[in-house]
Amino acid sequence: MSPTLGAKEWYPARFTLGKDGRCLKGNRFTVLVLNQPLANKPLFCQCYDEAIIVAADGGANRVYDLFQQEKTEIPKYIPNVICGDLDSIRPEVQEYYEAKGVEIIKDPDQDSTDMTKCLRYIRERSHHFLSLGETPVNNLSDSQESRLDIAVFGGLGGRADQAFSQIHHLYAEVRQDPKPSAGDLYLITEESIVFLLEKGLNKIYAPVAAESFTENVGIIPIGKPSVISTRGLEWDVTNWPTEFGTHISTSNHVKADVVEVETTERVLFTLEFDKQTKM
Numbered sequence: 001m002s003p004t005l006g007a008k009e010w011y012p013a014r015f016t017l018g019k020d021g022r023c024l025k026g027n028r029f030t031v032l033v034l035n036q037p038l039a040n041k042p043l044f045c046q047c048y049d050e051a052i053i054v055a056a057d058g059g060a061n062r063v064y065d066l067f068q069q070e071k072t073e074i075p076k077y078i079p080n081v082i083c084g085d086l087d088s089i090r091p092e093v094q095e096y097y098e099a100k101g102v103e104i105i106k107d108p109d110q111d112s113t114d115m116t117k118c119l120r121y122i123r124e125r126s127h128h129f130l131s132l133g134e135t136p137v138n139n140l141s142d143s144q145e146s147r148l149d150i151a152v153f154g155g156l157g158g159r160a161d162q163a164f165s166q167i168h169h170l171y172a173e174v175r176q177d178p179k180p181s182a183g184d185l186y187l188i189t190e191e192s193i194v195f196l197l198e199k200g201l202n203k204i205y206a207p208v209a210a211e212s213f214t215e216n217v218g219i220i221p222i223g224k225p226s227v228i229s230t231r232g233l234e235w236d237v238t239n240w241p242t243e244f245g246t247h248i249s250t251s252n253h254v255k256a257d258v259v260e261v262e263t264t265e266r267v268l269f270t271l272e273f274d275k276q277t278k279m
């Protein structure tokens, strides 16, 4: 493993319900809600206070329907923006949020998905969104403080083509927005958080004792074969070729507060949420 200078740092626990205060406090981030079951209700509600909420078309229905049992909660969790071709949002939901002053952006383009439209919109506004935030009170590193991370709720569920489109976005984001204010993209699935490690050395802060994640972890060479070295896992590897059809590391276990992965190509990294977040 090379020296840690210039390592890319990841803080997946910043979104979670874990008990580690360092991980909970960060500067603003965006929650992008897709049109998929909003499985992690307590997580969504906790993120609401810190996040700009962008609903992708029918994702607005999902936010609205989250509070069907407790309708008095609906006005407490209003999205900031709804964006898409608007063929999926129900009329009564659109009317309700319109009356609440939510910005609604209709883009009928049929060459891009609603998630794509939302990401484009967030990128264009990232600097503005960051300026809305309070002074960060956190222990995140300098490189993280001026960035607007995006947590995509509803990632990797449902239709397979949409799931692959979401993974495509993990690859495309870095290329499309090289600005420093462009943050990291995380997919929040029912049971996991998924993000794309960069080439070179990555340091992932995910202490199991903070109760944000279990020990289950995967490193998936989805774009290209890669050669990886890891530190902090039960089954660490050194200069290990990984490729679909030969070897990939799944059901590995986190054993350190910081996991290090050095990789020759970008690889997906998955962590399982702790049970309190899977609700």
Ligand SMILES: Nc1ncnc2c1ncn2[C@@H]1O[C@H](COP(=O)(O)OP(=O)(O)OP(=O)(O)O)[C@@H](O)[C@H]1O
Pocket: 033, 034, 035, 036, 056, 057, 058, 059, 084, 085, 087, 088, 089, 112, 113, 114, 115, 116, 157, 158, 159, 160, 162, 163
């Ligand atoms: N069946 C599905 N499976 C997985 N993801 C979905 C599914 N339907 C919608 N999504 C996600 O939610 C976003 C918003 O969906 P929307 O309500 O507009 O449905 P849609 O019109 O079928 O989606 P799109 O027009 O983007 O293809 C989509 O861009 C996609 O990321």
Ligand SMILES: Cc1ncc(C[n+]2csc(CCO)c2C)c(N)n1
Pocket: 085, 109, 110, 111, 112, 113, 114
């Ligand atoms: C090569 C190619 N493949 C598929 C589509 C269709 N498509 C992609 S995104 C989208 C919007 C869905 O709301 C639609 C219809 C296209 N345009 N070009």
